[in-house]
Amino acid sequence: MSSTSRARLHPAALTALIVGGVVILGALGFLAWLLTSTQSTPNQQATQKLVQWQEIFEKYRSAHGTLPDMPAGGYCLGTGFPLGSGGTANCRDYAAATYYTEEAGAPLREALASVGELPQGVSAAVRGTVGPYALYDDAGVRLLTAEDGACETPAVEVWNDGGGLFICQILLTR
Incomplete structure (x- = not known):
């Protein structure tokens, strides 16, 4: 008999991963905007x-x-x-x-x-x-x-x- 067991993340850990991902994506987007925006001299x-x-x-x-x-x-x-x-x-x-x-x-x-x-x-x-x-x-x-x-x-x-x-x-x- 074989049994497959899946490891499940605790709901709080899953929420933390999602929030962390959103923050990282937001920071990367802001950095990209800064680098591409035209700063007037x-x-x-x-x-x-x-x-x-x-x-x-x-x-x-x-x-x-x-x-x-x-x-x-x-x-x-x-x-x-x-x-x-x-x-x-x-x-x-x-x-x-x-x-x-x-x-x-x-x-x-x-x-x-x-x-x-x-x-x-x-x-x-x-x-x-x-x-x-x-x-x-x-x-x-x-x-x-x-x-x-x-x-x-x-x-x-x-x-x-x-x-x-x-x-x-x-x-x-x-």
């Missing part, structure tokens, strides 16, 4: 901020038929820039002699705010340069920012210092 964030400013400039152009009228020169886009030369909040080369003051950009920000909410925050500083800022000149309005390494599309490189600082631009023609 400071360069991507800086370019995204330029795109947001481009959109508000274009919204102004759509409402008024032209870009905001400002004298030739540089203007900080946004607020919250670091204190630099002159003891003022500055963009561009904020601690050097070639800075633009946040205060000087107030009329431009006021004009743009008439058509919508302005983008918030400033970009990460790169080697003493911070953006975003606008440069009004004969070519149009240059929306500029500093990036650490190659510029992110749709911004294009207009200058680099050979040491990692890249000035990236979106050009708005008049």
Whole structure:
């Protein structure tokens, strides 16, 4: 006579195995999500901020038929820039002699705010340069920012210092 005997797990042990398996699968799924999710870099964030400013400039152009009228020169886009030369909040080369003051950009920000909410925050500083800022000149309005390494599309490189600082631009023609 042969008898087959099966070992049975206690119901509590079976429950513990199932819960443990679910926890392990959840942890693996979370790890896979972390590894595959796109983390935005400071360069991507800086370019995204330029795109947001481009959109508000274009919204102004759509409402008024032209870009905001400002004298030739540089203007900080946004607020919250670091204190630099002159003891003022500055963009561009904020601690050097070639800075633009946040205060000087107030009329431009006021004009743009008439058509919508302005983008918030400033970009990460790169080697003493911070953006975003606008440069009004004969070519149009240059929306500029500093990036650490190659510029992110749709911004294009207009200058680099050979040491990692890249000035990236979106050009708005008049």
